[in-house]
Structures are given as structure tokens and as C-alpha cells.
Amino acid sequence: xxxxxxxxxxxxxxxxxxxxxxxxxxxxxxxxxxxxxxxxxxxxxxxxxxxxxxxxxxxxxxxxxxxxxxxxxxxxxxxxxxxxxxxxxxxxxxxxxxxxxxxxxxxxxxxxxxxxxxxxxxxxxxxxxxxxxxxxxxxxxxxxxxxxxxxxxxxxxxxxxxxxxxxxxxxxxxxxxxxxxxxxxxxxxxxxxxxxxxxxxxxxxxxxxxxxxxxxxxxxxxxxxxxxxxxxxxxxxxxxxxxxxxxxxxxxxxxxxxxxxxxxxxxxxxxxxxxxxxxxxxxxxxxxxxxxxxxxxxxxxxxxxxxxxxxxxxxxxxxxxxxxxxxxxxxxxxxxxxxxxxxxxxxxxxxxxxxxxxxxxxxxxxxxxxxxxxxxxxxxxxxxxxxxxxxxxxxxxxxxxxxxxxxxxxxxxxxxxxxxxxxxxxxxxxxxxxxxxxxxxxxxxxxxxxxxxxxxxxxxxxxxxxxxxxx
Numbered sequence: 001x002x003x004x005x006x007x008x009x010x011x012x013x014x015x016x017x018x019x020x021x022x023x024x025x026x027x028x029x030x031x032x033x034x035x036x037x038x039x040x041x042x043x044x045x046x047x048x049x050x051x052x053x054x055x056x057x058x059x060x061x062x063x064x065x066x067x068x069x070x071x072x073x074x075x076x077x078x079x080x081x082x083x084x085x086x087x088x089x090x091x092x093x094x095x096x097x098x099x100x101x102x103x104x105x106x107x108x109x110x111x112x113x114x115x116x117x118x119x120x121x122x123x124x125x126x127x128x129x130x131x132x133x134x135x136x137x138x139x140x141x142x143x144x145x146x147x148x149x150x151x152x153x154x155x156x157x158x159x160x161x162x163x164x165x166x167x168x169x170x171x172x173x174x175x176x177x178x179x180x181x182x183x184x185x186x187x188x189x190x191x192x193x194x195x196x197x198x199x200x201x202x203x204x205x206x207x208x209x210x211x212x213x214x215x216x217x218x219x220x221x222x223x224x225x226x227x228x229x230x231x232x233x234x235x236x237x238x239x240x241x242x243x244x245x246x247x248x249x250x251x252x253x254x255x256x257x258x259x260x261x262x263x264x265x266x267x268x269x270x271x272x273x274x275x276x277x278x279x280x281x282x283x284x285x286x287x288x289x290x291x292x293x294x295x296x297x298x299x300x301x302x303x304x305x306x307x308x309x310x311x312x313x314x315x316x317x318x319x320x321x322x323x324x325x326x327x328x329x330x331x332x333x334x335x336x337x338x339x340x341x342x343x344x345x346x347x348x349x350x351x352x353x354x355x356x357x358x359x360x361x362x363x364x365x366x367x368x369x370x371x372x373x374x375x376x377x378x379x380x381x382x383x384x385x386x387x388x389x390x391x392x393x394x395x396x397x398x399x400x401x402x403x404x405x406x407x408x409x410x411x412x413x414x415x416x417x418x419x420x421x422x423x424x425x426x427x428x429x430x431x432x433x434x435x436x437x438x439x440x441x442x443x444x445x446x447x448x449x450x451x452x453x454x455x456x457x458x459x460x461x462x463x464x465x466x467x468x469x470x471x
Contacts, residue, residue: 002164004021005164005167006164008220008221008222008225009073009168009225009228009229010222010228012074012167013070013071013072013073016072022056022060023057023059023060023071023072023116024056024057026072026074027053027055027056027074028053028056030166031049031053033468034049034118034165036470038165040141040146041140041141041159041160042122042137042138042140042141042156043122043150043156043157043163044120044156045079045087045088045119045136045137045156051085052118052119055116055117056072056116059116067114068114068115072114073116073168074115074118074166075115075167075168075169075170076119076120076121076157076160076166076169076170077120078120078153078154078157079091079122079123079156080123080172080202080203080204081104081170081216082104082201082202082203083100083104083120084099084102086099086100088203090123090125090203090204091122091125091126091127091134091136091137091333092134093135093331093332102201104202105200105240106198106201107170109198109233109235110170110233113233121156121166121169122134122137122156123154124153124335124336125332125336126321126336127172128317128321128335129152129335130404130405131149131152131391132150132151132152132156132181133149133333133335133390134333134336135331139390142159142184142387143162143467143468144185144186144465147390148388148389148390148433149184149389149390150181151180151181151183152181153172153177154171154173157169157171157181158182158185158187158219159181161185161219161220163464163467163468167220167221168219168220168221168225169218169219169220170217170229171189171216171219172199172214172215173191173214173217173411174206174210174213175213175411175412175415176382176383176412178190178218178423179191179411179436179438180408182219182382182425182436183383183425183435183436184387184433184434186462187462188220188222188223188226188422188424189218189422189423190218190226190421190422190423190446191411191414191420191421192234192420192446193215193246194211194213194214194215195215195242195243196234196244196246197216197234198216198237198240199240200240200243204320206242208320209312209316210316211241212361212415212416213309213415213416214415218230222457222461223453223456223457230446234446235248248447256451256452256455259292259376259377260293260294260295260374260376261284261287261292261375261379262295262297262379263284263294263295263296264280264296264298264378264379265277266381267298267302268298270402270410272410273384273397275429275430276384276427276435279426279427279435280379280380280381280426280437283379283424283456286426286455287455289459290459297374299368299372299378299413301368301371301413302413304360305412305416305417306409306416308357308361308364308416309415310346312416314339315347315348315349318344319349321340342405365418369443376441376442377439377448377449377452378440379437380410380438380440381437382436382437383408384402384407384408385397385402385407386429386434386435387434414440419440419441419443420440420445420449421438421440421441421449422439422449422450422453423437423438423453424453424456424457425463439456
């Protein structure tokens with residue numbers, strides 16, 4: 001059954017529609033994979049096989065006219081996205097045992113489309129880390145190497161999908177949190193333009209600067225699966241001020257090939273491993289072979305975008321959480337205390353600094369979009385290196401020390417820009433770890449990013465971690 005659970009989501013759905021397999025049989029295959037691997041990986045925050053079987057039995061007898069496009073597909077949801085009936089504790093002792101009564105808008109759409117929800121997945125406390133560990137559920141491990149992290153903050157989600165414990169799922173991303181985990185575990189993901197997949201019901205709410213930085217995004221083993229999730233779940237939420245009235249668009253490959261792609265192997269400040277450079281070059285070559293014009297190009301606004309991301313994510317993030325954690329640091333996980341210590345070194349923002357930063361963000365986004373007129377698609381690394389060991393916080397690359405938050409700066413720019421960015425696995429490290437590349441398009445051109453990423457995914461494809469293939 002391990003072969004079945006590692007099939008793409010689109011293939012699993014084909015088998016369900018053709019009655020080659022029942023929803024219950026597919027659910028049982030995933031339950032067995034979870035029971036076999038989750039004790040080692042610790043990807044789930046909440047899972048109970050009983051309700052999953054009940055859902056599956058009901059779906060098997062549902063009339064044909066009540067079956068949506070995801071009917072019977074086993075999926076998971078990051079435990080920061082409200083999912084009625086499942087623990088959504090944001091990895092914090094402060095929220096131990098919290099079970100939402102209502103679904104987030106995107107989870108309601110998942111259910112309406114017929115998806116079979118397996119459970120919720122682990123995340124770092126309050127989502128403020130690039131690895132997944134907390135005092136509530138412990139440490140999540142990477143299926144490629146259990147001594148390494150699957151990333152964060154959607155690390156439980158990426159580990160579950162990579163290991164075949166889930167066909168697809170939902171994460172969220174304010175600084176790379178669906179992209180870094182995809183890169184670390186060898187799967188695909190999309191950080192959409194904020195609001196194209198509604199964010200209402202995310203915990204904590206994507207408000208203030210996080211309405212630009214943050215987005216709920218699909219994760220799966222193939223870009224075809226990611227695109228299916230995006231097309232099924234996107235659309236305006238008219239009660240969400242950050243959700244735009246943008247309709248789905250069909251973009252033909254001929255139209256994509258008319259767009260120039262700019263690529264860069266590093267940002268000129270923070271080096272990347274040789275294998276990461278090789279992955280970007282391989283992706284650029286594959287796109288040229290597919291008929292694209294791919295040329296070296298690096299945005300001049302990268303470092304200002306990153307500094308603004310730091311202002312909003314690190315400094316504002318700490319300020320947002322300060323009332324909740326005040327006087328209770330002993331209850332906080334080491335990984336969140338580490339985040340607070342980083343923020344405290346920078347210091348809190350004054351009202352004038354915040355106002356100036358907010359104005360600067362609009363001006364800087366405008367300048368960046370002007371640059372992207374020539375190259376509306378960008379190809380670059382996801383991070384300086386592949387998945388790191390639990391607790392590692394600096395690395396030597398090209399004889400230069402690379403610090404923790406600098407290693408993942410390659411995703412942060414596009415949160416400040418509010419642009420869609422997809423990740424596809426292209427290469428391998430000497431240890432056999434996956435290495436992804438990032439494909440970014442202009443805001444609201446998510447279908448462009450998906451289209452180009454899909455071409456790359458077809459050229460390289462998903463490979464499962466060896467532990468996922470056992471019986």
C-alpha cells in the first residue's frame with residue numbers, strides 16, 4: 001500500500017472516480033502509513049483513525065451528484081488553520097487542547113470539495129521558526145534524515161506529505177513557511193498572492209502587516225496536485241478585506257514562453273552551497289530546453305525588501321505576541337524564546353518607525369514591480385543550504401559564516417512583495433537531501449508561477465524518501 005499513498009493526488013482521485021479503489025480503502029492505506037511512520041516522524045498534532053474511517057464510509061455511499069472535485073482525497077491541515085473538531089493549538093501550551101468550533105474559510109472549502117481530512121499537523125510555537133518543535137507535541141523529524149528538521153513553520157505538513165501520510169495539505173507562509181519545508185523534504189508548494197486563497201480563520205489572524213506577508217498555501221508531492229488545490233480552494237472571501245475579487249485564469253504554455261525569466265544563483269550577500277547553485281542552473285537549462293528565454297538577472301531591491309521583512313515579521317511579530325506571553329516565559333518553548341531574543345536585540349519599533357516602514361513598503365513594492373516588467377518571472381534558490389540538523393544555527397559556506405535567519409532570506413523578499421512563489425525539487429546534496437528552486441511571479445499572477453513550476457516539475461519529478469517506501 002506504500003506505493004498507493006505515494007501516488008500523486010491527481011492519480012489517487014482518478015482511481016477513486018474509476019472505482020478502482022474505495023474511499024475507505026484509500027483512507028486505510030493512509031492510516032497504515034501514519035501508524036507506521038508517525039511514531040518516528042511526529043508530524044501530526046491531532047490524528048484519530050476512528051473518525052477518518054467514519055468519514056470515509058459516509059463518502060463511499062454519497063450520491064454521485066454530491067461528490068466534489070476532491071471527493072475522498074486524504075489531506076491534512078497545519079494546526080494553525082482552524083479545523084473544526086481537531087486540535088489547532090499553534091504549538092503553544094497557552095492554547096493546549098483548543099479545538100475550533102468553526103472551520104477556516106479554506107477548510108470549509110476543502111470539505112465542500114469532498115476532501116477527507118486526516119488530522120492537523122505540527123508547527124513551531126506561534127509559527128515563528130524555520131524548524132518544527134514545541135513543548136506541546138515535541139520535535140518533528142525529516143523523513144529524509146531524522147537527525148534533520150523538515151523546516152518550519154509548516155514542517156509537520158511537509159513531513160506528512162513527503163512520507164505518504166497525506167496526499168496534499170495546507171500550510172501557511174509569512175516568511176517561507178510553505179516553501180522552506182517543501183525544499184527541505186522534497187515536495188512542492190505555493191505561497192499564493194495574499195488573499196487568493198482566503199486567510200480568514202488562520203491562527204493568529206493575518207492582519208496588519210501580516211495581511212501582506214502572510215498567506216495560506218497548498219502543499220503536495222507534485223505541482224499538478226498543488227495547482228489542483230489552488231484552483232479548487234481559491235476565490236474571493238467577501239468578508240476578508242485582504243481577499244481580492246480575482247478570478248482564475250488559464251495560462252497556455254505558449255503565453256508563458258513569451259515571458260522572459262530572470263534567474264540568479266545568490267543574492268550577492270549570502271552564499272549558497274555548490275549543489276544549490278547547480279540546482280538553479282539545472283532548472284534554468286530545463287526551462288531553456290522547453291523554449292523559454294532565461295537570462296541572468298537580479299533585482300536591485302532584494303536587501304531593502306529583506307530589511308522591511310525583518311521589521312514586520314521579527315519586530316512587529318514580537319510586539320503582537322508580547323501581551324500574550326508577558327509574565328509567562330517559563331511556559332514558552334526554547335524555539336520561541338529564541339525568536340524573542342532575536343527580536344529583543346533589534347528592539348521594539350516606535351510609532352514613527354512603524355509608520356515610515358509601512359509607507360516604505362508600498363514605495364519599495366512599486367519599485368520592484370517596475371523592475372519585474374522586464375522579467376515577470378524569477379528563478380532563484382529557496383535557501384542557502386538543504387535541510388539542517390535540529391538546532392543548527394549557523395553554517396560555513398564558501399568560507400563565510402551564514403547565520404540562521406540569513407540562510408532563509410531567499411524566501412523573505414517575496415513575502416514583503418506580496419508575490420506568489422512556488423517551490424519545486426530539482427537537485428540533491430552530497431548526503432542525498434532534496435534541493436528545491438523557487439519560481440516567483442508578479443502579484444496576482446499565481447497561475448504564471450504555477451505554470452512555470454509545473455514545467456520544471458515534469459522535467460525533474462518527485463522522489464520519495466526511502467523510509468516512505470517500506471511496507
